[in-house]
Amino acid sequence: MNHILNAFFIGFKEIWAHKFRSLLTMLGIILGVASLVGMSALVKGMENGMREALVAVGGLEKVRIEENDLPASQQHLADQAVGVTMADVYAIQRNADLIRSVTPEMRMRDALMTHGSKTYNSWYFAGTWPSALDMNQHVVQYGRMFNEVDDENARNVCVIGTAARDALFGSPDETGKEIIPIGEKVNIKGEVFTIIGMFEHYESEQDAKKRELAKLQPVTGNTNAPTRQKSMFGRKGGNSTSYIFTWKNSTIYIPLNTMWLKFRSAAGSNNIPDPRLSSLSVKVRDVNNLDPTIRQLRNVLMLTHHGIEDFAVQTQEDWADRINSAIRNARLSGGIISIISLLVGGIGIMNIMLASITERIREIGIRKAIGATYSDIFIQILVESVVIAIIGGAAGLVASMGLVGVLGVISAAENTPVITVSSLMLAFSFSAGVGVLAGLIPAFKAAKLDPIQALRYE
Amino acid sequence: MALVELRNVSKIYHLGGEEIRALDDVSLDIGAGEFISIIGPSGSGKSTLMHILGCLDKPSRGTMKLDGIAIEKASSAQLAHVRNQKIGFVFQFFNLLPKLNVLQNVELPMVYSGKNATERRDHAVEALKMVGLENRMKHRPMQLSGGQQQRVAIARALVNNPKIVFADEPTGNLDSKTGETILALFKQLSEEGRTIALVTHDDAIAARTPRRIEIRDGKIANFQNPVGQA
Structure with missing residues (x-):
């Protein structure tokens, strides 16, 4: 536990040391999360509009x-x-x-x-x-x-x-x-x-x-x-x-x-x-x-x-079913697009993590020489990736509030988009998951470095 | 029983079908409290010997025991543990982490031995006092002179109270006067009872240690003071 906390601490420091680079990397996740939440808010608004009509004709x-x-x-x-x-x-x-x-x-x-x-x-x-x-x-x-x-x-x-x-x-x-x-x-x-x-x-x-x-x-x-x-x-x-x-x-x-x-x-x-x-x-x-x-x-x-x-x-069940299937379709297609954009954000993280470990081969060698195990290094790199992703995810949630506000203004004549708590949680956990996925390969590469080779690396 | 026991150790590399014996049937004992130097020209195999002694690498053949632990059979996680607990390293290029301050650099080995924050700090301050740098704790390595950086590295090597300290050309990147103070520090540590192995190509430095092991073409060429009296 202490280990993981420490890894989080190191992760934050590493991100802070490369503020601009980290921000750019996070941007992918921020946009992915914002689009996921925004999409689900739009669909929710659409759903509300349809249900409103269903109620207007007498309900189920x-x-x-x-x-x-x-x-x-x-x-x-x-x-x-x-x-x-x-x-x-x-x-x-x-x-x-x-x-x-x-x-x-x-x-x-x-x-x-x-x-x-x-x-x-x-x-x-x-x-x-x-x-x-x-x-x-x-x-x-x-x-x-x-x-x-x-x-x-x-x-x-x-x-x-x-x-x-x-x-x-x-x-x-x-x-x-x-x-x-x-x-x-x-x-x-x-x-x-x-x-x-x-x-x-x-x-x-x-x-x-x-x-x-x-x-x-x-x-x-x-x-x-x-x-x-x-x-x-x-x-x-x-x-x-x-x-x-x-x-x-x-x-x-x-x-x-x-x-x-x-x-x-x-x-x-x-x-x-x-x-x-x-x-x-x-x-x-x-x-x-x-x-x-x-x-x-x-x-x-x-x-x-x-x-x-x-x-x-x-x-009215048929109608309710039609509403449900329309919502399901909208959610599915919007969800796929948003998840793709989150994955693209994840690839950005993976890219930057790979670049980062190449820069730090010597550091990894030193850490291994003084006693870091395979799993110590693996966890450190993975946590760094996850930290980028969850900071990006949290920022994305904030951004999504703004995005939905803007959507509400520019398409004022449409149904009001509604942000749901479950969409926020889903988007955030997805961003964390993407962070884990993106960190796996860099973490594996870093952890299996041979300390002798790594110490010689210039 | 000696602290380090090397028996018929060979390290063999394969390079394009050719077999290279970086170490060829080496046997060696290092007793607790000894101050020895391992000397040889570049390419002699002294670095390979140090890597094996320092548990960074495993022998291809033969056996090695450090403090009773059979190194040739150990897993990489066990080796990492041994490096952490029983070995201190001092390198030619100091190898401090530039993003961490002096105190954090010295604390680093204890991060991997799972000590808590207050314990880490106490031990690190103690180690820095030993090398006379307790007033530089918040400095970054880059803000220190080469000699000071090497002393931070020595503090880091000592902080987990290891059985043996390996120093690989510790003065190689320093001017002769600063190098002298580092050697004096090693001598002092040796007098305090620590086991120290210096790896060097410089006869003058090797001459300062009570025991000298010379490596040539992967074999031990010359024993001086084979019993190893300090």
Whole structure:
């Protein structure tokens, strides 16, 4: 132990004696560690952005049931298929105890909304229950959500997303103020609806930052300053998850009964009322118990559907899996690049250690003559290499903080990079490991020097 | 039993298929407390003899015992231990480490014998007092004169209290006056009871030691005072 401590001491002195050379050598490790930490911070930021979007659509505990084509073996029963109906909703409520809540949804595609001369066609116009608020992670910022009484009485009320407000009343970017259209009347397919509530403006952390930045920029006659994204395909479109927020902002909810009585009951083919739900969403009690829950759900539905499998159960798991695999890939490729750069740093250390022992052949000879063993010399050189690497590693951690700060500033519109403790520890232990690897060959060369030859060396 | 016992020792090098006998069947005893010189022209094999006596090298043939330890059978780690504990070296070119100060240079052998810091310091200061350099402890070797550097080297050789001190041309790099003081120091150490072997090519220096061993062509050519009385 004393030996090793002493070797560390000698190592520090040796590095201090060649400050500039050691600094240059360390630079490789510093950059390697900084890039490893920076890469992992970027990936973490990306991951956070993706998870944010996953939560915005209801999280993992939300499961959707939609009408689906029959499997090939049941094609002959196609005319018996009833689709997803309210019967399913009540059956699930009664029988599936692993389900926390159920929300039916009846959507309509051609719901043109008009207010004065302005029109808006929502991506997502749906009749639903008040529980949709919780199901789809909506927050009513102004006014209120419709309640059971509104639904019972099939009142013409609606709760809108900010995209509808922007289109019909003007967006804050255009008008310079937040218009709250609560109490305003709008016309939807000939029916007059009262707006009773408006959701908050949903955006990813990334988009929020973009908007903040745009605000900070001086308005030098540039009138087409960045505005909120209005369309799914509009502009260059940020990252792959921002459409989630666009879609969410265009939401318009009306009570389910209103939808049924005012639009659906008369809209079926040949004026036969169409009782089918567009989808129904359920929230599971325990996400960790997802598979049994899905089985239970399926059993209940198979009963109400008389064994005809005309529905599909969709979980967000696939999406979560996609996120995970995207993260894994990003981490892997970034990790490989960073580790290569760390290895290059290690080669730099090895190079300098080889040069250093050539300079010190005589010193090694003297040390051996007065009693240093093979392992004494081996440990001394190895420790020197490790000391360079860990000083470089520690400096790299400090540098990575700066690097991530700079990354955050220059790519301010991207997801904020997040430094994790585990990435710091990983990078540091890697740098120490690289130091050991880089020191092995020089240490071996130095330790096996013959003292007589070494003492003669000029 | 003699401190060092060399029996029929040969050192053979192979150079391009040719066999070179740097030492050829040498037998030699050095008793405790002796002050001897090993003399010979360059290429005579005296350096090889010193390397073997100093446990820096092992004989190709024959046996050698130092303080009862069979050197020809020892591993390199054991040899390092023997060099550390039982042998002190003084070289022609001093061989101090330029980056360490005088005190640290003298402490160095004790670093490898695992002594703790306070012990190291005490012994090193003691050894430096012996050579009269206790007021130069914080100096770097380069700040000292040649004679002073050699005295630091002698202090380093003595610091682990070795059984025998080997000095390889210790005055070879010094002017005659300084060389004289170094020889006087060796004489004084010998009088204090230490075993010292001087390797030199200079007859005048060899004449100062009670016992003289002359090497020629790898063999011992001439014994003077073979019993080795001081």
